[in-house]
Amino acid sequence: MTPSDDKDRCSGVLVLAIAAAMIPWSLTLPIGTVNSPGPGLFPLILAVLLAILSVGLIVEQVRGGFNTKLIVEIVREEGAQVAVFCALYFAYALTFERVGFLLSTGIFLVLVYVLVLRKGIVAAIACAVFVTVPIYWIFDRLLSVSLPAGLLG
Amino acid sequence: MDTFSAVAQYALVALTAENLMFCLTGVFIGTLVGVLPGLGPVGAISLLLPVTFQLQPASAIILLAGIYYGAQYGGSTTSILIRIPGEASSVITCLDGYKMALKGRAGAALGISAIGSFIGGTFAVVGLMLLAPPLSKLAIAFGPPEYFALLVLGLFLLAFLGTGSRSKAGIMAVVGLMIGTVGVDMTTGERRFTAGSLSLMDGISMALLAIGIFGLGEIISTIADRSRGMRDVIKTKISNLLPNSEEWRRSIGPIGRGTFLGFALGILPGGGAVISSFASYAIEKRRSKHPEQFGEGAIEGVAGPETANNAATAGAFIPLLSLGLPANAVMAILLGALQIHGVQPGPLFLNQHPDLFWAIIVSMYVGNVMLLVLNLPLVGIWVQLLRVPYDLLFPLIITFAVIGTFSLSGSTADLVIMGIAGLAGYWFQKLSYDPAPLIFGVVLSPLLENAFRQSLILSDGSIGIFLERPIALTFLIVAILSFTSVIWWPLVERLRATRSAAR
Numbered sequence: 001m002t003p004s005d006d007k008d009r010c011s012g013v014l015v016l017a018i019a020a021a022m023i024p025w026s027l028t029l030p031i032g033t034v035n036s037p038g039p040g041l042f043p044l045i046l047a048v049l050l051a052i053l054s055v056g057l058i059v060e061q062v063r064g065g066f067n068t069k070l071i072v073e074i075v076r077e078e079g080a081q082v083a084v085f086c087a088l089y090f091a092y093a094l095t096f097e098r099v100g101f102l103l104s105t106g107i108f109l110v111l112v113y114v115l116v117l118r119k120g121i122v123a124a125i126a127c128a129v130f131v132t133v134p135i136y137w138i139f140d141r142l143l144s145v146s147l148p149a150g151l152l153g
Numbered sequence: 154m155d156t157f158s159a160v161a162q163y164a165l166v167a168l169t170a171e172n173l174m175f176c177l178t179g180v181f182i183g184t185l186v187g188v189l190p191g192l193g194p195v196g197a198i199s200l201l202l203p204v205t206f207q208l209q210p211a212s213a214i215i216l217l218a219g220i221y222y223g224a225q226y227g228g229s230t231t232s233i234l235i236r237i238p239g240e241a242s243s244v245i246t247c248l249d250g251y252k253m254a255l256k257g258r259a260g261a262a263l264g265i266s267a268i269g270s271f272i273g274g275t276f277a278v279v280g281l282m283l284l285a286p287p288l289s290k291l292a293i294a295f296g297p298p299e300y301f302a303l304l305v306l307g308l309f310l311l312a313f314l315g316t317g318s319r320s321k322a323g324i325m326a327v328v329g330l331m332i333g334t335v336g337v338d339m340t341t342g343e344r345r346f347t348a349g350s351l352s353l354m355d356g357i358s359m360a361l362l363a364i365g366i367f368g369l370g371e372i373i374s375t376i377a378d379r380s381r382g383m384r385d386v387i388k389t390k391i392s393n394l395l396p397n398s399e400e401w402r403r404s405i406g407p408i409g410r411g412t413f414l415g416f417a418l419g420i421l422p423g424g425g426a427v428i429s430s431f432a433s434y435a436i437e438k439r440r441s442k443h444p445e446q447f448g449e450g451a452i453e454g455v456a457g458p459e460t461a462n463n464a465a466t467a468g469a470f471i472p473l474l475s476l477g478l479p480a481n482a483v484m485a486i487l488l489g490a491l492q493i494h495g496v497q498p499g500p501l502f503l504n505q506h507p508d509l510f511w512a513i514i515v516s517m518y519v520g521n522v523m524l525l526v527l528n529l530p531l532v533g534i535w536v537q538l539l540r541v542p543y544d545l546l547f548p549l550i551i552t553f554a555v556i557g558t559f560s561l562s563g564s565t566a567d568l569v570i571m572g573i574a575g576l577a578g579y580w581f582q583k584l585s586y587d588p589a590p591l592i593f594g595v596v597l598s599p600l601l602e603n604a605f606r607q608s609l610i611l612s613d614g615s616i617g618i619f620l621e622r623p624i625a626l627t628f629l630i631v632a633i634l635s636f637t638s639v640i641w642w643p644l645v646e647r648l649r650a651t652r653s654a655a656r
Contacts, residue, residue, distance in 0.1 A: 008318070011584045015324050022331065029345060035614030039338035039345055042602045043331060050327045057320040074583055078377035085376055086576055089369075093568035096559065105555070109548045116376055117544060131548040135556070143204075145560050 183223020370578020
């Protein structure tokens with residue numbers, strides 16, 4: 001079994017699960033008749049097609065037996081970095097409007113530099129200010145793209 | 154009106170000071186993203202897409218198209234100088250371009266790459282100019298069944314010619330089509346897959362997905378694997394950008410062949426710049442009297458692929474502008490951009506928007522000249538840019554992604570969806586799923602569903618309508634043959650081998 005086989009089988013199972021969920025969800029919509037198709041017909045066809053393709057992907061590598069070792073390896077090697085980054089990003093996204101562009105972006109970048117990229121706090125603050133302030137000025141003031149002022153407004 | 158009168162009449166649209174500035178900005182950004190590994194033209198175009206919503210359609214497309222073909226020029230610089238392709242289509246240039254640089258011929262490699270790109274790009278635009286109008290005329294006769302079959306063919310060809318597993322490409326295309334069904338059904342007003350969320354009523358924006366998958370996804374991948382951001386620029390003096398007479402002699406043939414090959418492959422969905430550059434390299438190596446020099450610094454291995462990938466970018470505009478069928482992810486985003494501006498590319502595009510059609514073509518001529526000037530005399534500046542650490546680039550990309558997303562609808566929910574798309578983009582890379590068919594699916598989903606439903610209504614519910622109409626049937630047969638070739642082609646090969654053994 002090659003590494004890609006393992007990943008393909010795992011992702012094939014995931015896609016099959018998505019297809020299995022989408023079929024009943026599509027059936028909740030009116031399917032209509034063949035000469036007057038309803039809004040559920042096209043998604044239903046797609047969900048069935050997705051199920052067939054995912055089974056095909058799983059069957060392509062069926063001989064190797066199922067194991068999730070490679071996915072676990074990816075998660076072990078990169079998972080912490082990705083998880084911290086994503087947590088910071090989603091916190092940033094959810095507070096973006098309330099806190100405002102300048103503050104939320106600045107804090108987000110400083111935290112990414114320090115917690116994810118392991119940079120010193122001074123360099124992190126310098127880089128964050130170097131990026132955030134000119135971009136705010138260009139977009140908000142020069143290009144009139146309205147960015148939330150938030151707590152500074 | 155003939156082609157040349159039309160060019161003369163509408164050229165002025167592309168040649169206004171404003172559009173020339175957008176063209177220059179586009180090719181400049183294109184060269185920049187081509188030079189800097191980490192963010193390709195798809196990501197850059199996605200990030201800038203929201204900015205173009207305020208522009209005139211012609212200016213928006215001139216800017217975005219400039220990024221696309223500009224990136225093909227810039228991509229070769231990193232391949233030659235640091236052996237890291239700025240663009241997937243420049244991967245093959247690493248082999249001989251970098252070896253030429255090590256031998257002190259970096260200038261000649263960069264020079265022939267820029268000149269080949271210019272020739273390939275310019276001649277392919279002539280091909281686009283001559284081929285797109287008759288193809289549009291032919292496609293005007295298409296009804297919903299033909300259009301449905303054409304879109305299916307496009308999706309199948311993308312899976313057939315694209316890189317990687319066909320099953321995975323098929324899965325991505327279907328997932329994209331499913332995402333495209335989210336929101337209010339335009340025919341019945343029924344809400345589909347919105348889970349009660351108001352922000353999903355208008356569907357999931359293609360721009361949002363593209364920014365997340367190609368922009369944020371790339372950032373997450375690079376943060377997770379820090380070695381990807383590291384670059385070691387070759388310490389060689391870049392001089393004599395013009396190749397010597399022997400190098401010229403060896404490059405003319407590859408440039409000529411690369412132009413035709415790139416243009417032809419660029420037209421096919423899924424073909425495009427990457428395949429054409431590999432195909433050109435393979436052809437040049439096979440034709441060469443000294444194939445052993447390939448991989449050791451043969452200038453043919455730079456001239457051919459670099460010409461082909463640029464010619465392919467112009468070729469890719471033919472199915473988009475004449476049939477409304479995007480040939481790759483960039484074209485799918487451009488199709489989405491035009492739709493946002495209320496313009497639907499396709500058979501009627503040339504008649505309804507001749508100014509826009511010819512403005513795009515004329516801007517590509519102008520853009521190719523601008524790129525030659527940007528890439529030859531200014532190559533030193535691009536080399537310096539390679540020394541900018543990735544740690545300074547990624548915050549810029551994230552900030553652009555966030556501003557771009559927020560400016561779409563001013564909604565925090567969009568930022569969250571973009572984050573989810575970014576995480577998905579990271580996993581697509583890890584699991585080797587090409588995201589291009591997904592974007593394709595999202596853009597084509599409403600068109601495909603409309604054509605499908607209209608066909609069934611036309612035929613009073615008979616699926617036979619797709620088999621009774623010759624053009625639709627031909628498209629569907631080609632689609633099925635291409636997708637299933639993985640099954641029947643080995644059987645044909647085996648049969649052939651058995652027959653020749655029996656003889």
